[in-house]
Every structure is written in C-alpha cells, then in structure tokens.
Amino acid sequence: MVDQALVDFFDSLEEADSLVLSDSSLMKNYGKQSVCLVRGSGVWVYDADGNAYLDFLSGIAVASLGHAHPKVAAAVAAQAEKLVHVSNIFATEVGPKVAAMLNRLILTGMPNKVNGRVFFANSGAEVNEAAIKLARKYGLERGRFHIITALGSFHGRTMGALSATGQRSKQAPFEPLLPGFSHVKWDDVGAIEDEINDHTIAIMLEPIQGEGGVVDPSPGYLPAVRELCDRRGLLLIMDEVQTGMGRTGAWFGFQHHGILPDIVTVAKALGSGVPIGACWAREDVAEAFSAGDHGTTFGGQPLAASAALATIREMIQIDAPGRAAELGKLFDKNLEGKPGINRLSGSGMLRGVQLVAPVAKRVSELCLERGLIVNPIGDNTIRLAPPIIVSASQIDHACDILVEAIGEML
Numbered sequence: 001m002v003d004q005a006l007v008d009f010f011d012s013l014e015e016a017d018s019l020v021l022s023d024s025s026l027m028k029n030y031g032k033q034s035v036c037l038v039r040g041s042g043v044w045v046y047d048a049d050g051n052a053y054l055d056f057l058s059g060i061a062v063a064s065l066g067h068a069h070p071k072v073a074a075a076v077a078a079q080a081e082k083l084v085h086v087s088n089i090f091a092t093e094v095g096p097k098v099a100a101m102l103n104r105l106i107l108t109g110m111p112n113k114v115n116g117r118v119f120f121a122n123s124g125a126e127v128n129e130a131a132i133k134l135a136r137k138y139g140l141e142r143g144r145f146h147i148i149t150a151l152g153s154f155h156g157r158t159m160g161a162l163s164a165t166g167q168r169s170k171q172a173p174f175e176p177l178l179p180g181f182s183h184v185k186w187d188d189v190g191a192i193e194d195e196i197n198d199h200t201i202a203i204m205l206e207p208i209q210g211e212g213g214v215v216d217p218s219p220g221y222l223p224a225v226r227e228l229c230d231r232r233g234l235l236l237i238m239d240e241v242q243t244g245m246g247r248t249g250a251w252f253g254f255q256h257h258g259i260l261p262d263i264v265t266v267a268k269a270l271g272s273g274v275p276i277g278a279c280w281a282r283e284d285v286a287e288a289f290s291a292g293d294h295g296t297t298f299g300g301q302p303l304a305a306s307a308a309l310a311t312i313r314e315m316i317q318i319d320a321p322g323r324a325a326e327l328g329k330l331f332d333k334n335l336e337g338k339p340g341i342n343r344l345s346g347s348g349m350l351r352g353v354q355l356v357a358p359v360a361k362r363v364s365e366l367c368l369e370r371g372l373i374v375n376p377i378g379d380n381t382i383r384l385a386p387p388i389i390v391s392a393s394q395i396d397h398a399c400d401i402l403v404e405a406i407g408e409m410l
C-alpha cells in the first residue's frame with residue numbers, strides 16, 4: 001500500500017527553498033553556500049532567479065567543455081537508454097576505448113615501444129588510492145612501500161590520498177593516517193633525495209600544485225625528479241587530476257617538461273562532470289595488479305565512460321590543449337602588472353592570481369556579486385580555471401571584473 005505521508009513529503013520538496021534545504025539536510029563540511037545554481041550553458045551558469053554568472057572555475061577544473069555540452073549530453077543520453085551499468089565481470093564497449101585513447105594521449109610524443117594500461121574509478125581521490133596501492137604492490141617483493149610527496153600538495157580526501165596530501169591542516173583531525181608517507185619541500189629535488197630510504201617505492205607529485213595555490217615547479221625540477229627516480233629505481237607518480245586533459249596547455253602537465261611518469265592519475269575534466277577517474281600505468285608497472293587485487297563497482301561503467309569518450313573526442317576536435325595555451329596568454333595581457341596583483345602563476349587555463357594583500361576571499365565575493373565565479377585559495381590567491389571553450393572576449397570581460405574587484409580592496 002502506498003504510504004501517502006511519504007508521497008506528500010516527497011511532493012513538498014518541490015516547493016522547498018534549495019538553499020534552506022541544503023543548509024538543513026547536508027553535512028556542514030562545505031562552507032555556507034550563498035547561491036543555488038540550476039542550469040548551465042557553455043561558460044555561463046544560472047541561479048533559480050535567472051541571474052547569470054560567468055563560470056571561471058568550471059566546477060573546479062571539471063567543465064572544460066563548458067556546461068551542458070550538446071555532444072556530451074547526447075552521448076550520455078544515448079548511453080543511458082542503451083546500458084548504464086553492468087559490472088566488471090563483463091567487458092563493455094565504451095570503457096576500453098577511453099582507456100586506449102588515454103594511453104595514446106599520455107604517450108603523446110613518446111616512442112612506440114612504450115605502452116600502458118588503465119584502471120577506472122570515480123574520482124581523483126580514488127584513482128590516487130589506486131596509484132598508491134599499485135605502487136605498493138609493485139614494490140612488495142622488495143619490501144618497498146614508502147611514498148614521498150611534496151609539502152603543499154593535494155591528492156584527495158580518502159585516507160590514503162589524505163595521507164599522501166602534504167597539508168597538515170587537512171590531515172590533523174583524522175589521525176592516525178596511513179603510515180609510509182613522507183612530505184618534503186616542494187620544488188627541491190635534494191629534499192626528495194634525502195628522504196629516500198630502503199623502503200621507498202615512489203615519488204608522487206602534481207605538475208602544478210593546484211589546491212596548494214597554483215604553485216609552479218621550477219623548469220628543471222620534474223626532469224630532475226625523473227632522473228632521480230631512474231637512478232634509484234623508484235616510480236614517478238604524477239597526479240594530473242586537476243592539470244590533465246588539456247587544461248595547462250598540453251594534454252598533461254608533465255608533457256611541458258619532456259618526461260614520462262610511470263603512473264598518471266586523471267579525473268575531473270575527463271567526464272565533463274560525469275564522475276570518472278583513471279589511473280594509467282606503464283605496462284610493466286600495471287602488471288603488478290593481478291585479478292582481485294583492486295576494484296570498484298562503478299569503475300569504467302558505460303554511462304561514465306560514454307561521457308569521457310565524448311569529452312575526449314570533442315577535446316581533440318577543438319585542440320583543447322592548444323586552445324588553452326593560446327587563450328591563457330590573455331590572462332597575462334589583462335592581469336600582469338595590475339594594481340594589487342603581485343604575479344600570475346600556472347599555465348594555460350589554470351592560473352593563480354597572486355595578490356599583494358590577503359583579500360582573496362573578499363575579492364571572490366565581489367566578483368560573484370558582479371556575476372563572475374572565481375575561487376580563492378588561502379588568503380592571497382585567486383584561482384582561475386574557466387572552461388577551455390571560453391572566448392577571448394569572455395576572458396577580457398572576466399579580467400575587467402577581477403581587476404575592478406581587486407581595486408576595490410586596495
């Protein structure tokens with residue numbers, strides 16, 4: 001018998017104020033939300049009252065093709081009508097194509113003899129968990145499990161990824177952490193070398209520290225780390241969760257440095273917002289996983305994989321990396337040397353506007369009031385990560401708003 005009280009409660013939600021409901025029903029792990037977004041199109045998102053916002057955050061570097069991209073939407077809709085999910089007991093049509101394409105993109109410019117394999121999961125943290133487990137399994141027979149990461153890094157919130165993350169404030173409330181991690185000074189290859197011991201198996205780094213404040217490495221750092229890994233028999237894991245899929249002006253951030261990691265993790269933009277992540281590893285490293293070693297129910301399922309396949313196809317067609325590199329220059333042109341701005345960091349469509357004063361939060365609020373979404377990191381940094389399909393005039397317009405907002409705080 002139908003429970004009419006449940007039906008009535010369900011129907012009452014239609015009328016509920018989403019901000020009030022959000023405040024009363026969700027855990028308080030995110031800051032207070034002041035705007036409820038109901039719709040998006042390209043670089044624009046809209047609230048329930050029809051107010052439009054230029055989205056220069058892209059759901060934190062996710063919507064690289066913009067919101068509601070028609071080709072991604074069509075691919076997901078078609079797949080939803082065909083087959084959403086089975087299980088990893090069966091092969092499916094879409095996931096392996098995404099894996100083959102990712103392998104190709106990661107190996108851009110590499111000799112043909114190199115090859116790799118992919119494990120799919122659903123988020124950045126999960127693919128980093130996979131990378132950590134794969135590295136440990138790879139090192140098992142030699143008693144190696146220790147992983148070195150950088151201070152200021154961010155690798156996710158699950159216990160393994162959090163243990164890898166080099167930020168005490170995020171770790172402290174959740175101790176004890178997973179043992180077997182060290183965090184050393186970023187951009188200092190000597191600090192890594194000093195930390196290596198007989199149990200060390202891998203170095204794990206972002207090519208640009210995203211959550212840490214869009215912090216660039218010096219030009220020689222990543223090649224030197226690669227050389228160190230080769231010399232000491234260690235794996236190099238690159239966390240490309242934020243930087244991958246064209247955002248920095250190359251398919252992957254490590255490609256700016258002419259190196260190839262042993263393990264690469266990707267998520268965020270891969271599915272244009274449909275949750276999917278991938279952990280890629282060089283063939284001989286990937287072989288460390290035998291049947292049953294690792295898994296996840298949804299990993300590589302057809303619906304998410306269809307979003308990723310459509311995303312990759314479109315990114316190739318618009319030359320997403322080239323576009324990000326070219327348009328990224330407009331940020332330098334518009335923002336470099338402006339009052340209140342110390343310097344710009346990052347590259348392509350992942351930029352940090354480093355402010356001279358600790359006013360990032362207030363600046364982002366002023367931008368929001370003027371219809372522009374940007375993201376404060378810490379006190380002094382505004383992160384810009386617009387969709388890669390953004391137009392030159394939209395960048396100019398956003399920069400005008402940002403400069404004005406910063407000017408108001410001086």
Ligand SMILES: Cc1ncc(COP(=O)(O)O)c(C=O)c1O
Nearest residue numbers: 123124125154155156210241242
């Ligand atoms: C470099 C990096 N790694 C991992 C993560 C975690 O990804 P997710 O939030 O999808 O778990 C993030 C998220 O911001 C990230 O920037």
